[in-house]
Amino acid sequence: MGAAAQGSGDFWALLRRGGCVVLMRHALTEPGIGDPPGFRLDQCNTQRNLSEAGREQARRIGAAFTRESVPIDEVRSSAWCRCTETAELAFGRHTVWAPINSFFNDATGPAQTLEVLRAVRGLAAPKNLMLVTHQVNISALTGATLAMGEVFVTRPAAGDRLPVLARQVF
Template sequence: MRHAATDRSLGDPPGFRLDDCSTQRNLSDEGRAQARRVGAAFATRGIPIGRVLSSQWCRCLETARLAFGGAEPWPALNSFFHDRSLEAERTREVRALVSERPATANLVLVTHQLNIDALAGVHPREGELVVLTPLGQGQVRVAGTMRP
């Protein structure tokens, strides 16, 4: 899942810190409502959630908290926008985890557009979910997308 809506006219400023949300681009009020709608849609449809992992960015953690009740921060989901040299390593880590998941377990990853594009070749909007089917050996197939 890409984090929910933010004020896209703002970027993360130079010198932002992961441990200080006031230095980052955060969810807008619409983004918070969007995340709650995602969580409600999962609950209404009875979609069981197993593990929830999130980028350490505040907008991702807040999305996960509002939609799914929380998440385990995982650096492999952190954006590599400012350092593209991290793309291959982070994508490899995520592919390894996702491709090993049993088809019956719903793993939720909350991350950034670049990360999802690198993993699945999909350019999601803010708040959009990309549903992947694990194929093993680091491979996944896009099963569909869900908009908030």
């Protein structure tokens, strides 16, 4: 299955120039919304996790970044297993970063969003930062929604949003 590009800019060209905050929603999961009652972050078997199709999707994403010779200087992930597994399968590395943890049923969303915006403000070319997180977080950062395994290319900007310059579905 190939990748389809959408957006106002050329996805790969923007990434090659650098200075991008790359927002990736975790790959495809088992059916459901949110996590089962009583889930625990330290026990993957209590969470909604990647499906086999999601694992393959994550590998495709990583292969595409390798094929296109796009440098990713740092990969940060939400602590949820579906995000850490996506990051590992796609990029072979990740650092858990609490500001991009899901706030699906939590009031911490505005504070987390502000923390991310502050942290990425100084990002400049040639560096690219990959954030593997959840739809709720990405929507708060950009004002846009995306599918599982979809990737947004953004750049730090003035204001309370990261503008989506390009997007890619894998």
